[in-house]
Each structure stands twice: as structure tokens, then as C-alpha cells.
Amino acid sequence: MLHLAVFASGRGSNLESIAHAISRGNLDAEIVLVLSNNSTSGALDFAREHGIPAVHLSSKTNPDPEDFVSRMKSELKNRGVDFIALAGYMKKVPPDVVNIYANRITNIHPALLPAFGGKGMYGLNVHKAVLESGARITGVTVHIVTNDYDVGPIVAQECIPVWDGDTPESLASRVLELEHRLYPEALQLFAQDRITVNGLRTIHQPPA
Numbered sequence: 790m791l792h793l794a795v796f797a798s799g800r801g802s803n804l805e806s807i808a809h810a811i812s813r814g815n816l817d818a819e820i821v822l823v824l825s826n827n828s829t830s831g832a833l834d835f836a837r838e839h840g841i842p843a844v845h846l847s848s849k850t851n852p853d854p855e856d857f858v859s860r861m862k863s864e865l866k867n868r869g870v871d872f873i874a875l876a877g878y879m880k881k882v883p884p885d886v887v888n889i890y891a892n893r894i895t896n897i898h899p900a901l902l903p904a905f906g907g908k909g910m911y912g913l914n915v916h917k918a919v920l921e922s923g924a925r926i927t928g929v930t931v932h933i934v935t936n937d938y939d940v941g942p943i944v945a946q947e948c949i950p951v952w953d954g955d956t957p958e959s960l961a962s963r964v965l966e967l968e969h970r971l972y973p974e975a976l977q978l979f980a981q982d983r984i985t986v987n988g989l990r991t992i993h994q995p996p997a
């Protein structure tokens with residue numbers, strides 16, 4: 790069972806899909822903390838509506854960088870967090886926290902890494918780049934978070950076709966549907982202790 794913190798900056802639809810997977814019994818986890826840098830994020834609203842501890846932490850709430858990191862660490866520790874799922878979190882996780890939770894932080898990216906990742910590759914930018922490249926498939930990647938953007942070991946990927954006539958918006962919405970299924974499935978691999986990390990690769994144990 791994972792004691793999960795979900796970090797999110799925006800509407801929070803991946804947070805919702807994780808919460809639904811838990812309530813349907815498809816993910817052995819409890820969300821013990823939702824943390825956002827954005828006080829108006831849908832993710833914080835969802836957490837409050839569902840009785841999940843919700844924390845707004847940003848350079849506005851905690852302007853001093855050291856204070857920011859120590860508040861993040863104490864929120865995680867006080868809630869007994871043992872795994873962090875980034876779900877549309879638009880800030881870098883401080884290196885201190887990445888080290889404490891080594892191989893225990895995942896991110897979901899709306900394309901097939903290692904293509905279409907890195908700085909600036911978020912939101913519709915990703916889908917625009919996919920269309921401009923002429924790629925015939927795109928998809929979703931769940932990967933482990935390291936100190937660099939989008940380059941950590943890949944845990945799960947799935948692809949969908951790019952159709953003629955697709956727009957960045959139509960791709961975003963088909964990819965998002967896939968995200969909502971894949972992220973809880975990938976987290977369940979960790980809940981079942983089936984993932985180990987070896988350098989840049991993840992090793993998957995078969996189901997028990």
C-alpha cells in the first residue's frame with residue numbers, strides 16, 4: 790500500500806483518476822497529501838471536497854528557498870508519505886526531496902519520451918511539436934523523477950495513432966484519456982513492489 794502525495798498545479802484530472810482507481814480497488818494506495826503551487830488549482834479543490842489534506846506551497850507562501858524546502862519535507866514526513874506522484878506539477882521538485890524519495894517519485898508526460906520532452910515541453914506545446922514532427926504515433930509516458938526534466942527511467946508507456954486532421958487539442962484530449970488509465974496502473978506496479986531501478990532502466994517483476 791502506497792502512502793501517496795500527489796503534486797499538481799492545474800485542473801487535477803489525473804489526481805481524480807488516481808483517487809477513482811483507489812476507490813474502485815484497482816490501486817492499493819491512500820492519498821495522504823495533495824500539494825500544489827497554485828492556490829486556485831482544481832487539484833486542491835478536489836482534495837478539499839474529498840477530505841484529503843491539501844497544501845498550497847509556493848514561493849509566495851514560503852519566499853525563502855530553504856524555508857520552502859523544509860516546509861515541503863515536513864509536510865511529507867508528517868503525513869507519512871512514502872511515494873510522490875507528480876500529476877501536472879509545473880515546478881521542479883527540490884533536489885533534497887528527490888534524494889530522500891529516490892526512485893519513489895513518478896511523473897506523467899503526455900508524449901512518448903525520450904522524444905518531445907524537456908524544458909518547455911508541457912501542455913499544448915507537446916502536441917504541437919508531435920504534429921509538426923510528422924510522427925504517426927504519440928502517447929503517454931510514466932517515468933521516475935530525477936533532477937533533470939523528463940529523463941528518468943521509464944516505467945510505463947502506451948501509444949495511440951496520430952490521425953490526419955488531428956489538432957493539438959484533439960491529440961491532448963485522446964492522450965489525456967490514456968493518461969487516466971495508465972497512471973493508476975503504473976502506480977499499482979509500485980504498490981505491488983514490482984519495480985526496481987537499474988541505472989536508466991526499470992525492471993518489472995511479473996504479477997504474483
Ligand code: GRF
Binds near residue numbers: 798
Ligand atoms: C497532463 O497532460 C499531464 O500529462 C501533464 O500535465 C497534464 C495535467 O493534467 N504532466 P491534469 O491537471 O491532471 O488534468
